[in-house]
Amino acid sequence: MARYGQRPENALKRANEFIEVGKKARALDTLQEVFRNKKWTYNWAESVLEPIMYKYLELCVELKKSHIAKEGLFQYRNMFQAVNVSSLENVIRYYLRLAEEKTEAARKQSQQAVIDIDDLDNLATPESILLSAVSGEDAQDRSDRTILTPWVKFLWESYCQCLELLRTNAHVETLYHDIARMAFAFCLEYVRKTEFRKLCEKLRKHLEDISKLPQMASNVSINKMETQQLNLETRLIQLDSAIQMELWQEAYKAIEDIHGLMNLSKKLPVPKTMANYYQKLAMVFWKAGNYLFHSAALFKLFQLSRDMKKNMSSDELQRMANRVLLATLSIPLPSAHPEFDRFIETDKSPQEKAQKLAVLLGLLQPPSRASLLKDIVRLNVVNLASPAIQDLYNWLEVEFHPLDLCCRVESVVTTLQQDESSPLLQYIPALQDLTLVRLIHQISQVYQTIQLTRLIELAKFTDVFHLERLLVDCVRYNDMQIRIDHGKKSIHFGVDLSEAQREDHPDGPVLQAMPSEQIRCQLVNMATVLHRANNIINPNKKKQEREKLRAQMVQYYHDTKVKEHQRILGRHKIIEERKEYIEHMHYVREQEEERRQEEIQRQQQLAEQKRLEQEREERERKRQQSEIQQIKDRTLKEKMQQISQTSHGQKVLKKLDEDEIKKLDAEQIAAREAEELQKERKETQQKLKSQEKKVDYLERAKRTEEIPLIIKAMEEKTEQAKQLWEQQEAERIQAAIEERKQMEATRERLARTKEEAESFLEKIMAERKSIYLEKLAAFEAKLEQERAKRLLERKIQRKIDRKLQWEREIAEAAERKRMEEERAQREEERKRMEEERAKREEEEKARRAKEEAKEAERLAKLERQAEISRQKELEIEKKLEEDRLKAMERDRPQPSSWRKNLGGESVGGGSSWRIKQEARERDGPRDRDVPRDRDGPRDRDGPRDRDGPRDRDGPRDRDGPRDRDGPAPRWQRGGDRNMDRDRNMDRDRNMDREDNRDRPRSDFRFNRDRNYDRNMDRDSKPMENWRNASNVKKEQAPARDPPSREIEKRDPPKENKEEKKNDDDGWATVTRR
Template sequence: MSRFYQRPENALKRANEFIEVGKPIRALDALAEVIKSKKYRSTTYSEKVLEPIMIKYLELCVDLKKAYMAKEGLFQYRNMCQSVNVASLENVVRFYLNLAEEKTEAARQESHQAVVDIDDLDNVATPESILLSAVSGEDAQDRSDRVILTPWVKFLWESYRQCLELLRTNSRVEKLYHDTAQHAFKFCLKYARKTEFRKLCENLRSHLALMVKGTPSVTAVNLSNPETQQMNLETRLLQLDFAIQMELWQEAYKAIEDIHGLMILAKKMPRPQQMAQYYQKIALVFGKSGNHLFHAAALFRLFQLSRDLKKNITTEELQKLGSRVLVATLAVPLPSAHPEFDRFIETEKSAMEKTQKLATLLHLNQPPTRNGLIKDLVRLGVVATAMPQLQQLYHFLEVEFDPLHLCNKVKNILAFMAEVEETSYLNQYIHALEEITLTRLVKQIAQLYSTIRFERLVQLAPFASPFDLERIVVNAVRHTDMQIRIDHRNNCLHFGTELFEAQREDLPEGPTLQAMPSEQIRTHLITMYCVLNKATIAVVGNAPTKEERQLKAQIAALYHQNKARDHHQLLSRQKIIEDRKEYLEKLNTEREEEEGRRQEELIRQQLLAEQRRLEAERQERERLRQEAELRQVQARHLKEKVAQFSQTAIGQKVIKKMEDEDISKLDPDLIMARQLEELEKERKELQTKLRSQEKKIDHLERAKRIEEIPLLEKYLAERKVQDKLLWKQQEEERIAQLQEERKVAMLHRDRLMRMRVDKEKFIDNLKSARRSVFKEKLAEFETMYDTVRSDRLKQRREQRREQRRIQWIKGLHLQIRFLKNKTKTH
């Protein structure tokens, strides 16, 4: 390093000189040399000297659009300040971003261009764009606008990305990290940068994943901290809002997944305001994606949250929320009623997992259904909170069976929704309600007619064209398993009556007048069983046989024989179950208490660690302040001694010698070296004087100690006497207190002795009652024992008699065989 930069202030002065003569690149190199040097990474330089140098360095980087050099400087400055002076790093980063934003805004106003028509700022000059610019007919104004604004927009985007990468690993600048992310969202919205917004969301997502997997350290971001979780949640909610404003629905869905993951990580629900905002945004995303079922479920969750947790909700707000939930639920398409085989094919594992995942985002245990939502609306009184016209719409579509006037009634309500300004937020559901109404019309007409003219069907649906009505009929056949055949030759519809085409074993959906022919096959086997059962009873009769009566008598005898024992076993089992429940509840209580104590200990340890860290930072700042004051005092003393030295004879002699040697021809370093030699001599003489003064001070302290010793001994003797008197007084008080306690205990003993007779009498009565109960149970047991014993002895007697008879018969057979053999032999 050159001699001009032995102190960082010299580098700053030199850079200003280069700027004045129009050489900003040389000035930037001079400042970069200081920032990259390891010599100036002390805390003193970082606090007071390097911050102005860093600010000037960033100004030059912004003016010259040197984003990579700004990145290197910021990372070097972070290594200097992230452990000691985080405020300085925060000031520098904010200054850098504000300066880049100001330059970009000035360029935008100068170029008269609102947005940049380039797909990707990281790849501005593609071969296609260069060729297109060469052959295009754009004027000079358009080219100049692009040259002015595009580089600054690219520079600002790189600045945001660099700062986010710089700040993501330090918990002390976590607030600045989230502020930078929010400014980056606003930048993408202001300049319509959809590609950069996707990259920004991906970077934030990767940063969050690294935080989860990161190793713990002093400055690392801890996601278990509630403040960290809250800031991340607020940033993701803002990201979701900007994604919706920019109509990037895929990024909005990913942001919803990130928000749900943070909620699971936090293990507790966020504030009601944030949950309301979350449900509102997720309902909008589901609505834009065409998922009407989950859109209605999200609005229903928002209604529940607002009604239960919002204290000052008005009747108008509740009516508006209830109306929207009701209309959104009615606009959900009717569920498919395919046969079992088709349903098995379509409901594959990936679709079920996707539906379950969407239900998890709404904090639901299982995916919602249209019928389930409608039942919940009725059960929780949501229908009653909606507008009267919308309540009538619910009645027409879900309760009343009137196919001839259904479309006319619904048409009046839809016209009211479209014309009244207060219901303008419901216009998005009008088309879906028309589709649902036409489907309801076709299903109800199929229950009344077997054939209908197509012109008549068009008259019953005034707000549908013939083409739309035919499409509705085809979709009804396809999805709701209806039997309809369109006869274009005769211009009519035929509703089928085949019994072999059956739906699933579900109840009919919606208002129903009668079962369709295709649904009658489901109850055919049940009807056949009932008829056969009646015929069997008529032919055979219900009189029990002799064997059935004997079996019934044996069952009754066995029941009476074992009922007491079974009853006792049931009571014992009930007691065992109750004891087990109490034991499990006790275990759960102890586990919860242990978990609470563990959480409290963890929080206490975190608080202690934070207090130690703050105390260490405070001590470090105090030490740095003292060192700075000491250096200032030393510098001031050195200046005074230099002035004194110049006035002394030695100083005059040194000056005189330098004058004799022609000062103008001498090197300034040589003059400084001679001055330092004389100062060194003066310092050594001063140290000698200080040593002699130290010896004098030692003798003075020793004399003080000799005088203090007799006084300390006298004080200790007096203190010993006072302590002895105090001990005697406390001992007397203790003995008096024990005597008083003994008197009270004796009074209690005498009072309880008077109750002894009554206690013994009560115990004797209790024992006699228990003894009588025991004797009764013992008598019952002995009676049962004798009965069972006699029965078993009788059974054994019969068995032995039977065995002897069998043995006698076997012996008789053997004798007969022996006699036959003997006769044959003779």
């Protein structure tokens, strides 16, 4: 049977046969054709295809055919994703479990390959030493690259394929996230950082694709709470894995994804999830060197833990408070003017970055060191910390003790260093730097000049270079006035009175202000006093200005009130136009949405056409490949014939069996032949090498004898080099001594000119002092002019501000009045609408009462009409009964004498049944020879009124609403025994009639007479001819509808003239018969 026509069971059996003989590739091809065949795949249940899929995946894993496994899994997903999701899940988990087991076995094999060494005494062979020197790899690395790496790659491809397979199906969403977590564990176990980055990007792209999917039941919806929770848990595992692998960039991206998912969710995450999020976020910020946001994250974690965890112990609370307080104290002091950003606002990236990080913590604005300290004090975190940490806070932020500050902080640091496993050890370097900066700040408040050695004594845990670097940073970032004198080894603070520090309050404890700050405050105090003096001189000036301004505002109101009124009236028109515009925009959006849906459908149709075209091209490609394969087979056959004619080719063919020959092509067979030739050449070369070994032995012996001579020559050369070096070193020392003598002479010569230089400098300073005083006087005069000018401008500006304030108050009062009027109008409108609604309800109630009365009257009328109809029906039935009796009397047979013999005696006696049924005698003239109702003209054979209305074309009682609860009509309940008889009785009678046709005449006659007598006894009425009665009923039945016992809100019966005509026709027929 052809492979494409095999049934799945047969294909599995065939594949097992191939596996038994060791042809796994052929077995895989056989199973692959089952899933490629569109004729069978959708016609078999999972119980048939699931074992085939398991075997298929086993072969793919053993042969490392990940692309073939992907194709099969996609086909299996298309078959069972909407039918049996559990089968698809079991298959995928089985596939991944096989891949993981193979990878683990390969790792053990790789490790064992390194352990299995021939010579344990000589672990480092010459070959391994050379390889490690060239490639930089040891034996384990080379073994992993050869044995383990292919399986690791296969397992990674398997994870990617399964994630791509399940990314949009809502039924296997849990399996998708399980596989993602398995992939994270794989990256951690095998330390695959590159694959971890690719996996994170893949998951991020899948999440973007999910948000763009149409809303369908089978698609994953990011708006579902379950989907959001699964994605959040997966991203938390991703964050944890990134931290363990120290991929901080990926950890930050994972944090952004987690924050986006939490914002997307309408429900807040559980406190445990939030605590884990803040903990990981704090770790990432610490690794990034951002101590400020690290402390903010720990503070958020502390708040969450204390609010949500009610049973928190005091030790745990103290431990968290210690960490939060230490992290906050370790934050470096903020820069007074970060480079040029204080003067030129060009680069906003630091502010934007800080805002972005604040959003991750759920803060409205970026935190600062001062704000965090205020929050810590406000929430009583300081009192919750240990006494040592509380003292540290007081020493750094509250108290002013520059001489003992470093000693006290060093005692706390020593206490922290006693516990080597404490997480607080990471804050010690930052805490020491902050302590040194605090020391420099406090020293600058006390000393104007201090010796560098004294400052180093106060700073216990630093050296000269680190301290000098801190001083430079304080000048650069903290806006301090510091000058270092290296000649005198001293430090000067606050020596420039013309430059003041920043205006905000300095951070930390302060003893007194700097001289420059005092000058700046003096000018402010002077301005305050002058302002008070001006108010005392002119006490009524402000009142007059207010009166004038009030009059101007009243005049302005009268000038603009009409215009404002028109503007308010025009506002309503603008609102209506805006509403119309919004409705138009909604309509336009709906039209655009419809067009978009149509475009999507069109794109789907194009995609389907493209898929069909690709399938057609695939079939064409396979056909071409089959033709190419046939050509190759033919070429192979010809090549085999050529090779078999040579001796080398015959040797090659003897080594190959039929299956191996089928797997090889012509080039490979030629390569085998060439390999055989190469083997013979190697044998020849081996003989030559044996001769070379002899030559090498002789050469080695020569060189062995040369070794002592070479060693002697090297020793002599080394002795000569040593003597040369000693001579050069002595010359260098002598040159250095002479150079020092020359430099000392130069220093003594220049020292004699020091006093003259100082006197020259004093002379220059005396000459320039007069020029300095003149410029100072000019500056003070210009300063007075500028002060007067600015005071005048400020006075004018204050007038303008007061006028604007008065106008604003008037406008607010008018607006409040207008709003009150509108509120009163709305209240009146509401009352009016309530009155109208009550009036409408009363009218509606009266109308309903009137309609109910009309309905009752109509029902009564209908009841009367129904009663009239019933009377008419009873009269019609009575008349029909009378006509039926008359017809029976007329059709009754008369006694005849044709049975009597010549003697005047009747044959067989004078029984009553022969008198009644003499027409049935077989030998005499039979009753059937006379005109019978069956053979004569029948009413159904006569002219029919086919063009007239028929009862079945008109309304039927069965087509209308049925009253199943009311009593059934009389023709269903069995009212008249002749007209409304049981249908089962009619059916039995018809069957008896068919049987009577085959009976002897005597039996038939006897049965008929018996039935006649029974009917006469039962009804006390003569029995009419059954065929005539049947015909009469067939003609009369459609002429009337069965009477109804109850009428429930139905239309009154209409008297149709055509129905009356049908009734008259029925009467004429019965009368004629």
